[in-house]
Every structure is written in structure tokens, then in C-alpha cells.
Amino acid sequence: WSHEPRRDYTNLPGGDYVFRVQARNAAGLIFDSEPLAFRVQPPYYLTPLAWSIYVLAAVVLLLLSARLGQRMRERKLLAQQQVLAEQVAERTAEVRAQAREIRQISDARAQFFANVSHELRTPLTLTRGPLQELARIGGDRLDDELKQYLNVALRNSEAMQSLIGQILDLQRLDAKRMPLKLIEVDLALIVRGIVDRFAVQARLRQIELSCEGADKPLRLVCDQAHIDTMLSNLMSNAIKFTPDGGKVEVRLTRSEKHIELSVSDTGPGVDPADQQAIFERYRQGEQTSASSPGTGIGLALARELAELHGGRIGVESQPGKGACFTLKIPTDLQPNAAASDPPEVVETPAMAAHEPSEQDIDELSSEDVPCVLLVEDNAELRAFLRLRLGRSYRIEEAADGAEGLQRARELIPDAIITDGLMPVMDGLTMTRQIKNDPELAFVPVLMLTSRAAPEDTVRGLEAGADDYLAKPFDSAELAARVAGLIASRRRLKARLEDAGSSTAEANELSITSPFMVQVDAVLDDHLSDPRFTVRDWADLLHMDRTTLFRRLKGETGQSPEEYLFEKRLQAAARLLTEGAGNVAEVADAVGFVSVSHFSRRFKERFDTTPAAFAQHGNS
Structure with a gap:
């Protein structure tokens, strides 16, 4: 009990309350009062709205936290992916570099073997050649024991040649240059x-x-x-x-x-x-x-x-x-x-004859000794070929293509034997220049080379070579091919001489097929141009040199160089007969740059000088 007229209640939590009071009077009697119900409003931050806001804020915070965590994880994953990508790229680059290095090593090894194989062909030629000559010339004078030694050496040189060929075959397989025939x-x-x-x-x-x-x-x-x-x-x-x-x-x-x-x-x-x-x-x-x-x-x-x-x-x-x-x-x-349909490689008489016939030997021995120009950068091989061919020919030498071209212009040889790979000027370049030179175009060229692939042979023939022989070669086959080339040129010369010295008789050799009409028409338009070459001729006919060679050979029996040379001489004979000019003017009119060369070739063709021919024609 308290003796107070009032009572204050503060800081009551929000909610509903009932207030009850008992009082006692002076007599000590207790009285109950009516209960008083009242409500205390909660503070604003504890209202349902506030709690709703709190819940919503918590949800938002949770969502933001989850999103932030996801982003952090994504960034971490992206960073890890970038690191992995960099590692993969670095490893890939290393693997590619290693693969490239391995490929380069493999290619270098294959190229090394190929280069060594090409380089071995010349010394192998110098090994097999003398052995074959020894077996061919001195075989009957050797006893059985020496013959066995010789046969062992020959068999092993053949085995080495086979091995070299196989190494080059592997290189062609790698380069996908080995088609099936x-x-x-x-x-x-x-x-x-x-x-x-x-x-x-x-x-x-x-x-x-x-x-x-x-x-x-x-x-x-x-x-x-x-x-x-x-x-x-x-x-x-x-x-x-x-x-x-x-x-x-x-x-x-x-x-x-x-x-x-x-x-x-x-x-x-x-x-x-x-x-x-x-x-x-x-x-x-x-x-x-x-x-x-x-x-x-x-x-x-x-x-x-x-x-x-x-x-x-x-x-x-x-x-x-x-x-x-x-x-x-x-x-x-x-x-x-x-x-x-094999490549258009024309078989020359030298290709067909692997051994010189008695007729070839008679033809070569019945006249002055033919001159053969040997163009080869290997001095030992030149010495061997000079020894082998010097029995039948006068051998002149040159150590590279540039010297060979100069010597050819000085000598006008009966045949040229050239290597393919040489310093200063290679054999292909020299051959092209020879065949484009009106004074040398008729000289047969036989190319010797360590490049024995079919495409190399085609390149040699397209350059104008009359024959192609790969190292190591049989020296007897080489001698036979040279004899065939020289003999074929002399047979052609004899046939032309037998046809008569007049242009009318010479014209009997011409062919009037549509192809030959077209050939002659192009030739007549450019006969006076000394720079006009067989390649230009073929281009104007819309064909390559090999096709022109094959078709013209089939029609006339002559190569393009021989036919061009013959047409110029026929035109010169006609002009001289008609009195169209003096010898120098006629030579210039038919594409000769040298009057002396024109006079020499004219005499070989018609067995008389241009001046005498003109005088006889005008008489």
C-alpha cells in the first residue's frame, strides 16, 4: 500500500494494458475500482511497417550479398580462366614451336640427305665410270680374282646408286611430287x-x-x-x-x-x-x-x-x-x-641409240674430228670425260655456264655436254641462251645433272636441251648419245644437201598441212628479227616449246631450231637469186647478226658462197 494520490508509469512497451486499483478508506474498508484498459503505441521503429521495412531490407541485403558473392566468384573464375587461357596459349605456342622445330629438323634432315645424295652423284659417277671402263676394256685381261674384286666394287656402286635414289624418292614423297604412273x-x-x-x-x-x-x-x-x-x-x-x-x-x-x-x-x-x-x-x-x-x-x-x-x-x-x-x-x-599420256618428251636419235652403230662410227670418222664442248665445274669429272670421249672427239672445256657460253660462241662446236648445277651460270640458263642464239641454236646440247626427277628432266628439255642424262651415268651410254646427236645432225645436213641447192628443190621439204601453214605464217612475219626465238615462236602459236618440238619434229623431221635455221637460209637463197641486195643486206634481212657466220652456214647448206650463189642465180 502506498499513500500517493497519483502514479506515473514510463517506458512502457507498446501494447494493450488493464489498470486496476484498490483503495482503502479511513475505516479501513477496501474498495475495488473498475479496471481501466488502455493501449500504449509502440515507437515508430517498432511498428509493423518498420518491421516490414526491416525484413525487406534484410532480403535486399541478402540478395545483394548473393549477387556480390556471385560476381566475386565470376571474377575469380574469369581470372582463373584467363590464367588458364594464358597457360594454354603459352603451352600451345610451346607445342607449336616444338612441332615447328621438329618439322624444321625433319625437313632439314630430309634436305640434308637430298643434298648429300645430289652431291654424291658426281663422285659416284667418277667411281662407277672408271670401274665400268675397266670392266669393258680390260675385262679379258684380268684374272678371276681381280674380276671378282671388280664385280664386288660394281655391285656396291650400284647399291649406293639405289640408296641415293631411295633417299630422293622419300623427299619427293614428302613434297607430294611422286605421282603414280x-x-x-x-x-x-x-x-x-x-x-x-x-x-x-x-x-x-x-x-x-x-x-x-x-x-x-x-x-x-x-x-x-x-x-x-x-x-x-x-x-x-x-x-x-x-x-x-x-x-x-x-x-x-x-x-x-x-x-x-x-x-x-x-x-x-x-x-x-x-x-x-x-x-x-x-x-x-x-x-x-x-x-x-x-x-x-x-x-x-x-x-x-x-x-x-x-x-x-x-x-x-x-x-x-x-x-x-x-x-x-x-x-x-x-x-x-x-x-x-606421258610428258611431251621427244625421243631424239640419241635417246633411241644406247650404243653407237657402225654407221655412226663411219660417219664420224669419215670427216674431221668433231668438236665437243664440255661444260662442267668438277675438274675430275671433266678429266674423266675428256679421257673417255677424247678417243673420238676434240674436247674443249669450260668450268661454268658463263664460260661455256663464251666458248660455244667462239668454237661453234658440234655438240655441247653441260652439267646442270654450276656456279656463275647454271646449265639451264646457258642452254636457253644457246638455243636463243641464232648462231648456236642448231648445236645439240646434252645435259648431265644430279637432278634425276621427271620434273627436272622436263625442265631441262623445255630449256632446249636435246638430251638429258642423270648422274651417275654409264660412260658408254653417254658416248652413244653424243654420237647419235652428232650423227643425226650430219644426216640431216646430208639430206638437205641431197635435196638440191636450189630453193625450188629445198621447198619440196616443206609441209603444207594446216599446222605447217600456221607455223610458216608466224615464221615469215618474224624471219628478219635476229632476236626471234623458238620460245617466242611457240608463244605466238599458243603452245609450249615441247609441244612445238614434238609436232614440228613429226611433220618435218627437224627440231624448231633446225627448221628456223633452214627457213632463214632458204629465204636468203631466194633473195640472192632475185638480186634483192648484197650479201650483208640479205644476211640482215633473214635475221643473221654476223655476215661471216651467215656466209659459213650458207656454204655448209648450199656448198657455195652467198656471192657465188647470187652470181649464178643472176646469170
Whole structure:
């Protein structure tokens, strides 16, 4: 109880309240008052609206926090992705650089092998050439032991030549410059020939060599040269690893879709771990490389050539039980354009004659000794060729193309033999300039070169070379080709002389076919231009030099240079007969830049001087 007339209540929380009071009077009696209900309003920050705002703010904060966290995670992920991308790019660049370096190393290695192979062709020529001459000239005077030594040297020089060719084949495969020349051949005949080629080597080591399934003709469309390379490599591999007294068996069979060539031996075999590696370039089986080292080229080339045919090559072997290599070539190949329509390479008499005939020898010996200009930068090869050809010809020499061109203009030789690759001026450039020179265009050019690919041959012939011979060459074949070139020029000269010295008789040689009418029309328009070349002539006829050579040779029996030279002389004879001018004016009118050269060639053609011819024609 308290004796207070009033009571204050402060800081009451908001809410509904009931106020009850009991009072006591003076007599001590207690009275209850009526309860008083009242409500205390909460502060504004505790109102439902405020709580709604608080909840909404909390939700917004949560959403913002989640979004901020997501953005932070995204930024972190982006940073990680950027780091990973940079690492991947850096690693990719490293891998590409390594791949590029590996490719450059591989290309450099292949180019090195190719360059070395080209460089080896000249010393190999100087090795094989004297050996062949020794066997050809002194073979009858050698005893059996020396003959065996000589045969061993010749066989190994041929093996080196084959290896050089295979290295260059690999380079052409890499460059995709080895098209298939598919023709139909008798595969059985090819197989028998290759087996016979290895018979002597097998007999020397008492290896039993047998061939089954090649006794009857077996037609197949394939690239004959590639088949020869593949089977020769398999045979060489088998004989190399077969011990003395062992056995090598070649079997030829035909199935519905393939022709199978298998070569089995009784050698040490191939470890299963090496059976794939031996078909890779420059790789060999571990167990065989130490005892029979090689280059790791033969089987790799065989596999790539087989795949080029759409075929395959494989091996079945167990260590110590020999090996069987099987080559499968599909039977559905068709002859292609490369085989049915070969490059327009015209066969000259020198190409057709691999040995000089008695008639050629008589023709060459019945007149003054012909002059042959030898253009070669290798002094030893020049010395060997001078020794070999000096028996029949007067040999003049030049060490590079520029000197060769100068010497040719001084000598006007009967034939020129030139290397392809030389300092100062190469053989192709020299040949073009010779064929574009009216005073030298008729001189036959035989090109010797270490570049033996078909496209190299075409380039040489398109440059104007009359013949092309790859190193290493047989010196007897070279002599035969030179004799053929010189003899063909002299036969042509004799035919023209037999036709008579008058222009009327000479005109009997002309051909009136539509092609020749067009040829003569172009020629007549440019006959007086001393700079007019066969290449210009071909361009005006809308054909290349090779096509012009082939068609003109077929129509007239003459090369473009010979025909151009003959037409100029015929025109000169006509002008002299008509009294159209003096000798110098006529020479200039028909495209000769030198009166002395014109007079000399005119006399060779008509057996009289231009002045005498003009006097006779006007009398």
C-alpha cells in the first residue's frame, strides 16, 4: 500500500494494458475500482511497417550479398580462366614451336640427305665410270680374282646408286611430287626379273632362293618402277638378314581384291615390339641393327609406296624363326593419264641409240674430228670425260655456264655436254641462251645433272636441251648419245644437201598441212628479227616449246631450231637469186647478226658462197 494520490508509469512497451486499483478508506474498508484498459503505441521503429521495412531490407541485403558473392566468384573464375587461357596459349605456342622445330629438323634432315645424295652423284659417277671402263676394256685381261674384286666394287656402286635414289624418292614423297604412273604390266615377269637380280648374291652366300607363283603371266595395273623398288627392298632386306646357308622364298598369289607378294626368310626374325618401328623412317629393330646396320630407309619407302598404291605392307615374325613380309596391292587400279599420256618428251636419235652403230662410227670418222664442248665445274669429272670421249672427239672445256657460253660462241662446236648445277651460270640458263642464239641454236646440247626427277628432266628439255642424262651415268651410254646427236645432225645436213641447192628443190621439204601453214605464217612475219626465238615462236602459236618440238619434229623431221635455221637460209637463197641486195643486206634481212657466220652456214647448206650463189642465180 502506498499513500500517493497519483502514479506515473514510463517506458512502457507498446501494447494493450488493464489498470486496476484498490483503495482503502479511513475505516479501513477496501474498495475495488473498475479496471481501466488502455493501449500504449509502440515507437515508430517498432511498428509493423518498420518491421516490414526491416525484413525487406534484410532480403535486399541478402540478395545483394548473393549477387556480390556471385560476381566475386565470376571474377575469380574469369581470372582463373584467363590464367588458364594464358597457360594454354603459352603451352600451345610451346607445342607449336616444338612441332615447328621438329618439322624444321625433319625437313632439314630430309634436305640434308637430298643434298648429300645430289652431291654424291658426281663422285659416284667418277667411281662407277672408271670401274665400268675397266670392266669393258680390260675385262679379258684380268684374272678371276681381280674380276671378282671388280664385280664386288660394281655391285656396291650400284647399291649406293639405289640408296641415293631411295633417299630422293622419300623427299619427293614428302613434297607430294611422286605421282603414280599406272600401267598394266606382267607382274610375274617383273618378279622373276628381280629374283634373278639377287640370284648371284644369294649363290655367293649359299642361300637357297626360290620363287613360287610367278611361272604364269599375272596382269596388274601398277607403277612398275615403284613395284620394282618395293620388292627389291624386301629382297635386299631378306638376304641381308638371312645367315649363310639359309633360305629366302618369294611367293606371288592373287585373291579377289589384292595381289599378294610375300618374301620370307630364315633370319633372326623381328621382335614384336619392333614390328611397327621398322617401317618408320630411319628406324631399325634393336636386335638386328647391331649385327646388320642399315639406313632405316628401305622398309619405310616400301610402306609409303604401298600406301600410295592404296595397298599395305606388313610383317609376321617370331624372334629366332625368321620373318615374312607381305605386300598387298589392290587389283582395281586403273591406268591413269600419267601413264597413257606421258610428258611431251621427244625421243631424239640419241635417246633411241644406247650404243653407237657402225654407221655412226663411219660417219664420224669419215670427216674431221668433231668438236665437243664440255661444260662442267668438277675438274675430275671433266678429266674423266675428256679421257673417255677424247678417243673420238676434240674436247674443249669450260668450268661454268658463263664460260661455256663464251666458248660455244667462239668454237661453234658440234655438240655441247653441260652439267646442270654450276656456279656463275647454271646449265639451264646457258642452254636457253644457246638455243636463243641464232648462231648456236642448231648445236645439240646434252645435259648431265644430279637432278634425276621427271620434273627436272622436263625442265631441262623445255630449256632446249636435246638430251638429258642423270648422274651417275654409264660412260658408254653417254658416248652413244653424243654420237647419235652428232650423227643425226650430219644426216640431216646430208639430206638437205641431197635435196638440191636450189630453193625450188629445198621447198619440196616443206609441209603444207594446216599446222605447217600456221607455223610458216608466224615464221615469215618474224624471219628478219635476229632476236626471234623458238620460245617466242611457240608463244605466238599458243603452245609450249615441247609441244612445238614434238609436232614440228613429226611433220618435218627437224627440231624448231633446225627448221628456223633452214627457213632463214632458204629465204636468203631466194633473195640472192632475185638480186634483192648484197650479201650483208640479205644476211640482215633473214635475221643473221654476223655476215661471216651467215656466209659459213650458207656454204655448209648450199656448198657455195652467198656471192657465188647470187652470181649464178643472176646469170
